[in-house]
Amino acid sequence: MQASSGMLTKFESKSSRAKGIAFHPKRPWILVSLHSSTIQLWDYRMGTLIDRFEEHDGPVRGVDFHKTQPLFVSGGDDYKIKVWSYQTRRCLFTLNGHLDYIRTVFFHHELPWIVSASDDQTIRIWNWQNRSLLCTMTGHNHYAMCAQFHPKEDLVVSASLDQSVRVWDISGLRKKHSAPTSMSFEDQVSRANANQTDMFGNTDAVVKFVLEGHDRGVNWVAFHPTMPLIVSAGDDRLIKLWRMSETKAWEVDTCRGHFQNANGALFHPHQDLILSAGEDKTIRVWDLNKRTAVNSFKRENDRFWVIAAHPEINLFAAGHDNGVMVFKLERERPASTVFQNTLFYITKEKHVRSYDFQKNVESPTLLSLKKLGSSWVPPRTLSYNPAERSILVTTTADGGSYELINLPRDGSGAIEPTESKRGQGNSAIFVARNRFAVLNTTSQTVDIKDLTNNTTRSFKPPIGTSDIYFGGTGNLLIIAPTAVHLYDIQQKKTTAELSVNGVKYVVWSNDGLYAALLSKHNVTIVTKALEQVSTLHETIRIKSATWDDAGVLLYSTLNHVKYTLLNGDNGIVRTLDQTVYLVRVKGRSVYCLDRASKPKILQVDPTEYRFKLALVKRNYEEMLHIIQNSSLVGQSIISYLQKKGYPEIALQFVQDPTTRFELAIECGNLEVAVEMAKQLDRPKLWSRLSTEALSHGNHSIVEMCYQKQKQFDKLSFLYLTTGDESKLSRMAKIAEHRGDFTSRFQNALYLGEVEDRIQMFKEIDLYPLAYMTAKFNGLEDECQSILEATGLTEDQLSLPKLGAPLTPPKLVVPTYKANWPTKATSQSFFEKALLGQVEGLSLDDEPNAATSGLGLDDVAEDDAAGKRNGALAEPEEDEDAAGWDLGDDVVPEVEEGFVNVESADAGGAGSSEADLWARNSPLAVDHVAGGSFETAMQLLNRQVGAVNFTPLKARFLEVYQASKTYLPASAGLLALVNYVRRTVEESDPRKVLPIIPRDLEYLATNDLQRGYDSMKTNKLEDGLEVFKGILYAVLINAVGSESEVTEAKKLITSASEYAVAMAIELGRRKLGTTDVINKNPQLLKRSLELSAYFTIPKIQVPHRQIALLNAMNLAMRSKNYNTALSFANRILANGGASKTLETAKKTKAQCERNPHDSVEIEFDQFAEFEICAASHTPIYSGTAFEECAFDGSKYHTKFKGTVCAVCGVCEVGKHGSGLKLFA
């Protein structure tokens, strides 16, 4: 029996004793009826109490939701059954009839019926539509504790303290009530009355089976949702399983374990499990098929009274002494992990599968983990190692364990893992390609293990560590209850710590720079150095998260997919109707796993967060693109933009003039503001605009605003400051018209018009002031006239001391003509782009880019394919051959003194790998690579009679050079020399062999083609070098199989033939220029001969055609028509390019008229012969000849003992054991 560690509590309430529970079938609601007479309606997802219903008198024991209607029913110790509407939140009616406490009430799944069980020993069926009692079932002779309808058939099962369980057949009742409905009201009444008479000896409900087996009272009984099974719980502490057929019912088995009264039992709606609850404070889970205990959850102090299951989802609820708890039996989060474009996940059947994000296809089952952990516990986490293609799976079974398994290359059904390494641990994750970390929470240790499951180091994590996650290279993220630690594995210490509560999951961004720490209600984004970037709170539980490539975190709550940017700006992407676990975002697709562990693709609109991201990153092109392509509107985005200080961008989205005006003012876009102000024409707006314009220095707009507002004073002053005298004087006129003297005075003052002022003063009878003004400005005439008008003399006046006359300042700059340079226009790049001013932002060129991208892809793919083929062609079979062939060939003994240079000065030194190569192989090339040139030469001498090694020097050094790498090791010392092998997989020192540069395949695809090219392009000197190079390279080489030996031989022959051919033609050209040759009959003869011999070597047909054409033309020129004819015939026989054929035909026609040779040459077109490579003369078949043991070139016997003219290495006529390329 296990501890209650696996309990996944989703909700708990505190209240008095809970006696009845019912799940709402659709909404996250639960009804709880309490011993205290209250019925509570909870939202268990949000954890909030929605409502309370308090009309019962005394404890309420039974409660049930209607499946479809907004109704519920309750039954209590007040003998009453009440039917409620949770919409109107009141009791609709009460059904009276029971004579004692009511224990349970249940709705029928389709008929408008309620079944109730009561201490009055009866079970009653009610019709809640016409609120009548349909049937009373008697038979129990003690309290009826529980009665339930069968979910499909016309059956009721009941439990009673009389120790029996009864199954009732109510098909009669259904027949009676589903009769044709064309009944009059009277009929119905009589029918209803008839029911009453049926009460005794009725046939509506008859006992079908009486199940006896409990030896105490039975508290609860329930049908299986699909199978003919019944489970019951009794005071005898037993859970009994019953089976029934059409005719009988019997006890199947008993689950023993409760050590106090068992109060409730039910079948798991989807799995073969039984759950039971009892007064021993435990909830127990049993295997339905084996009737063995699977799990048990114990509460410290509370006895359990009732247990209920959600009909659809994997949720259960249990009522106890102090409230209810809603819980899950197992985690529904499928274990999964993402690597690049592949999702690995474990299905409900415990199969490992993968999902390709690019092709959107699910793989077949890669592996079956049936044997992992206990059968009822799904794996918890999955970690993938791409280098080894292995997975780490953890499960909570057996106190937590992990398993390291290699995935097969391709899925071929449910294979059991062939070999796996396992151990105890609560979390296990890969931390490097060859290391994984295992956390053991009970012992509080973290072990770092290598791939063979050996602990390489071990340390104590911070106290209370509950989980570990990958923390970037060499680091772990250690999750403790109130903090997250970044732990350096090498240093064995915490390098950073962040206090975050209750982190459950860590999700790394794709670039590895950020991680999201998910706890129940919070998302905290941190950098890879564990510095907090932002955090946000959700009231709904956060389930999962994944990063967009651009650095936006998408996360899912129970009912939403949301996003958050690094700066914490967040919002809703879409709603969810079922909980999912996000694994990947790609464009508009969000990939996720649902609770059934099926990959799903949700379509989302990423516009909003992309836009916000672009805004934050100031990526205006992207924003522009989004604006032009998507319908991005709405108050939220505008207020967001405004809040974030981007009014100018918000401006682009708004149509409403008021908002536009506000935004324009905010971003200083006066043009728009003016436009909007004109549209709206409200004084308040004008005044705000004027202030804004003034601060910009845009006085023409200010002027307009003042005009609109009729603010004459301000206008005047504006004109004064801008020096616009004409307008100022017009203002004066206006003031005069308006009769506003103050304004008039002011304007006159601004204009410096003294007369006007005096005139005005006079008009308003302010003579003293008029006089003063006149006096002050020295207008004595005016003074006099005023004095006269007032009848005063100058003496009578006492004047204050006067200063200099006031004159208005002179105009310096005609500011009024144009605006000052205004405040820097805030027209952003973005606006310019919108106005089409920025080039290269047009959207048309995108498809082009896309197609060109495709094209590139194709090429890349082809390339890759080509390479793959290349790789395939490379054989890897030479390992098994290395050992046995040693004695087969003449392998010269390694001369110790020379090879072991180091052994002289270092006593303890061993022989280097290079020496091993020489020992391991009879091939010359391996001796060369090992630096054992002498033995290599010996070998070549014996194999092919090589005597002149000078041409091979480059190849020797090439091979030798390729054999060693230089690994920088300890500082201050020379680099460590390592020996490069062609046997990469081999580690047995007796089988290792060196790498060979320019292997056969390389030669065939590179050098040989170059040789052909030089033939085609008539660069024969180069060609000769190339073909000789090929010969050297093949001579010092190794191949992987016998068939390759044949290929190598072909290559040698071909290269040799070309070398001979080219040498012949080059020899001909060396004879001299055409003139010289033509003058000298000897040379002419030789020239014609050589040109004819040039056609003999077995070179490729197109190349032979060149030789033939050449020979034919030369023969024609020298009037050797007969020979030319033979060449023409050969050309025609070979076929090929039509131009060549045309020439040949013409020549042929010409020659046939006169088939005679004017120069006699040694060339018998009908004889079979080969060319001596040294003398370039024919060796007729039948005559003796010598050849080169390596390249097979032929020689007249007189050349025996000389160095082969073709390869320049071997002695002609010296027969060795043959070239060895494969051991």
Place this chain on the structure above:
Amino acid sequence: MDPFSAEGELINLHNHFHQGQYQDVVDFDTAALSPENALPARVLQLRARVALGQADDVLADVQGEAEPELEAVAALAEQARGDAAAALKTASRLAASAPANATVQTLAGTVLQAAGRSEDALALLSQHQGNLEAVALIVQIHLQQNRTDLALKEVVAARRWAQDSLLVNLAESWVGLRLGGEKYQQAFYVFEELAQAPATSSVRSLVSQAVAELHLGRTEEAQVALEQALKKEPAFADAIADLLVLSVITGKDTKELTSSLEKVDAQHPLLTDLAEKSDLFDKAATKYKAKVAA
């Protein structure tokens, strides 16, 4: 407590040094270190400077210092300047006078080995008491002597007490590159992890990664890594040498690389070795000739 152990405060300095991040070692702020670690830190920084080619400055720095550690550094600097005789003299003296000093072991051991006196170096180094640097040196010396078996033994022994420390991993990888087979891949992991993490990447680790890749037959990847390394430090002779080897293997022209290697380090083993082999070839070739001259 060993100041270089995982818990010690010198671990970062130590790791930087052995990851080949010499400049980081020199730039390391040692002011905050506890007094007893000041000397080891200084020694490490001096060694880093030697590795960076500032042997003369270092020699001037430690002139007249009496601590055996600093004398050992002086020996190292002398050796780096090419004054092998003086270095050897100092090293031999220190090996006799302070053979238990870890720094002396490491540095004098290095000098002795560099002078070809492997046996003396091993004799000195074998006296170490949990000195990982000594272990690494011993491993390297054994490898240079082609005693892979002894090197492997040393690593396995060290792994027992030093767990997963950087030097043990490195030394194991060195051995792995000799053993081959699966060990190539494991060595590759170690080097790659160092080379690809920005915090630990250095030219040396990149070259090491490339070498492992080359041995694994992944020539394209090796090429990329070597080019990366040369971008970081164009005059890193081993990188040029390895690139040269790679070019030979892939059949490319090597003239340019050979000349640049000659420019950077005319005494590089690849060149000296090649010259030696070239002579050997000429000598060996004279033993053969055709019966009849053409």
